[in-house]
Amino acid sequence: MRKQLTVNADAIGQAALRAGSCAGADAFLLVGPFMQPINNPWNSLEIVKLVLGVLTPLSVACLGWLVARRLKRLELVQWTNQRLIEKRLALYDAVAPQLNALLCFYTWIGYWKDISPDDVIRAKRELDRTFHIYRYLFDDDVYDAYHTYIHALFDMHTGPGRDARIRSLIQAPDGDRSVHGSYEWKPAWSDRFATANVVPKGDVLRHYTQLMERLRVALGATR
Template identity: 40%
Template sequence: MPLWLQLLALILATAFGVVFLIRLRSIDDALWQSRLIIYKRLEIYDQIAPDLNRIYCFRRLLGYWKEISPPDLIATKRRLDRAVNINRHLLSEEFYRAYLDFMGVTFRTFTGPGEDAKIRAVVVHELGDRRVHAAYDWDEAYEWMFDAEDMPTDYQVDEAYMQAMNGLKRSVGLRD
């Protein structure tokens, strides 16, 4: 084989190798960036999911509802609103809409200037009396934190919670 053909083959092989390595590096960088985004989204999930569940349990009188006082629930809503709005652009629009729907069935917002959101739940329910069965001391002022007018059904609360949790799950990259 002539020398010029050997040199041409060597140059072509080297060029192909360089292009191949550059492409591999580009793919590796994209995978690394995706991995970092997934880790961040999982951190957000770990921050948001427990508070969504806390509100759900309080509203439906399930699980550890007896441990959550009305002021704690309002504080949970504030913390959750802050986390969701800060991270909104890393999560899906589907989740954000489902989150707002869930908040709408569990709280009445914009109740007046400087007023906190009201909890859309009852104090006394067939599953328990918050004044008697709670693990905290009931304060009569807590009554003003509730709004039982136009109460959503338990089914509506369940459905809104499931939609929010499923939207959050899909936002972080997990599939059904």
């Protein structure tokens, strides 16, 4: 009986050993593949390559968009400046002859004999209208120079509803407007002159030159 128990025990032990061996083998086979190290430097390098591969095209696209946007703005600024210069040049073509006519009349030079008092008043009205309408297309120094020039030529304080008076002489060492003019003199024109506070010809020329210099700078013209 004892021998039989011993044999059974041995058999059970051997079976257990065989079962344990198989279970251990299976466990090793199942666990083995999951035991590889996860901190492999080659895996990190591949991730970096992948990230760079995605970011590089995006960076290039963003840079291209920013450059294109900047160029578009520059083109718009250049176009706007060009249009502004063209408009200023058109205004210069309109006012320059009138400003010069006033200079000739007040300094008794050039074609002053062909400029009547009516022409002078008309030129002032048109110049005032132009400079007031387009004042903000120019820098303030342009309007200030015009304001100084026109106030040197006219007496503005003549009363409500009355035209400004011409600050010049009718008869002067340079000539007589009522006689030497190419137009027919009208006696009523005498009231249009303010002969008490006449600005010297040198000051008239100086104010005119300053105004024309300001206009030249506004046009971007160099001498």
